[in-house]
Amino acid sequence: MSLVQKKLADRSGASMVIALLLFLVCSVVSAMILVSIHQNSMRMPQMVEEQQQYQAVSSALCVLKEKVTADDMALSLAGSTTDINSFKYVLEQMAQEVKASGSAQPYTLRFSVDGEGAQALTPVRGELHMAGNYDLTIKVCNTQPEGANALALVCKAQVSGDTITYSEVRVQGAVMGGDGA
């Protein structure tokens, strides 16, 4: 006689067995619910981190856009700026290279922020390219993970005599490393 048959033939009570079975079922269901809760709650910090990485890139691009489109950012091919610690000086140097040789060697940009509340802004890096027609492409991405959230600021140059201005500026997705966005 098999174990099942014996059990069925048994005339003693089964409340203990049923209670233990119920306990087992409840344990399994509880474990499944706990795993589900844990997975859901872990998704939130990850989402905040991903958004923060994007905001770090977006913030850097925001400031760059502001500088490129500033009223005093009219580049002179004669090189009017003497302050070497200015963005305008860097761009004028590039523009002069383009005028002389038709192209300019790109720059790698390293961004760092200081100040109260800046700690959450993760490090970003960028690439500064100037095309033969003086069009400017500035790509920015996260350094960790390297190349994540790459965005490009594409600025169309308007050349008038020896003066270059950038008024038509747009943001688009980018791939780091190449000349174009």
Add this chain to the structure above:
Amino acid sequence: MSRRVRDKLASNRGESLVEILVSVVITGLAMLMLSAVIARAYSVDHQTRARSEGLYEAISRAEARAPEEKLGEGKLTVTFERAGEAYYPKVEWPVSFYGQEGLVYSYGERGTLP
């Protein structure tokens, strides 16, 4: 239904009081555990929902350039490298930091964004 099952159900044989009490305790523990876990699940779900709503609002504010809370001011420093070597000392720009729900972003002086 087989005869054995019918016999089992029709059986008048009982159990000892201790067995019944232990069974009731085990069943009670099982129900208590399950109800506690379900209550905790509701609580965590509520918290997560509230946090995600806050985060989406913070993202919307960041995208719409309508920050709620100014965290402070500072500076953005940009250094330039060419062929792996530092070329110019550095460029520094004043920026303001804003944030909400653990999300921090910065604007320049004019507050314009791409």
